Amino acid sequence: EPEVTQTPSHQVTQMGQEVILRCVPISNHLYFYWYRQILGQKVEFLVSFYNNEISEKSEIFDDQFSVERPDGSNFTLKIRSTKLEDSAMYFCASTSGRVWQPQHFGDGTRLSIL
Amino acid sequence: SQELEQSPQSLIVQEGKNLTINCTSSKTLYGLYWYKQKYGEGLIFLMMLQKGGEEKSHEKITAKLDEKKQQSSLHITASQPSHAGIYLCGGFSGGGADGLTFGKGTHLIIQP
Numbered sequence: 001e002p003e004v005t006q007t008p009s010h011q012v013t014q015m016g017q018e019v020i021l022r023c024v025p026i027s028n029h030l031y032f033y034w035y036r037q038i039l040g041q042k043v044e045f046l047v048s049f050y051n052n053e054i055s056e057k058s059e060i061f062d063d064q065f066s067v068e069r070p071d072g073s074n075f076t077l078k079i080r081s082t083k084l085e086d087s088a089m090y091f092c093a094s095t096s097g098r099v100w101q102p103q104h105f106g107d108g109t110r111l112s113i114l
Numbered sequence: 115s116q117e118l119e120q121s122p123q124s125l126i127v128q129e130g131k132n133l134t135i136n137c138t139s140s141k142t143l144y145g146l147y148w149y150k151q152k153y154g155e156g157l158i159f160l161m162m163l164q165k166g167g168e169e170k171s172h173e174k175i176t177a178k179l180d181e182k183k184q185q186s187s188l189h190i191t192a193s194q195p196s197h198a199g200i201y202l203c204g205g206f207s208g209g210g211a212d213g214l215t216f217g218k219g220t221h222l223i224i225q226p
Contacts (some may be wrong), residue, residue: 035214041155041218042216044216045214054214091156100164102162106156
């Protein structure tokens with residue numbers, strides 16, 4: 001069964017550094033998402049992406065964050081000037097349709113900011 | 115903004131027993147999704163409900179959405195150790211929103 005793939009599984013970064021989290025969505029999917037889950041808290045929506053542009057973003061997704069689909073398969077989340085509070089599990093998801101299709105999630109990247 | 119409340123927060127059930135997890139939305143839902151998460155891992159899609167009064171089943175898991183589309187329940191029959199994990203409800207209430215809002219999750223432990 002097709003899967004959403006995320007790399008790396010664990011990323012350790014010094015505070016202030018930039019980090020790029022990578023995702024390969026399911027191949028025929030058109031809508032892509034990033035979510036984060038701080039330890040012990042809810043899964044929170046960050047951003048959705050469709051047709052090479054941001055479709056929706058939450059209040060969390062400020063100027064520190066950016067997303068890109070650099071080629072036909074990868075979907076990336078860049079976090080600039082990381083802060084301690086950026087430590088979380090980051091999930092990528094994709095769906096073939098916007099509303100009436102399930103979002104399929106990857107296994108996540110655990111980001112630890114030191 | 116939309117809020118999803120799940121109850122109970124945690125549940126310990128003896129293997130073979132039935133259980134129910136509830137999810138209540140502060141707004142009418144366009145769609146309600148149930149996911150299962152193992153600790154430290156990704157979310158596995160279980161079921162999606164769209165219509166008021168809808169009910170879906172897969173193996174021993176049944177999910178229902180009420181007529182007003184603000185409450186959903188997930189029922190597991192004859193629980194097994196493989197059912198252990200965190201169950202999350204996620205939904206969106208429309209208005210152009212396509213990012214899911216999730217509940218805090220219900221931690222399910224199955225005792226042998």
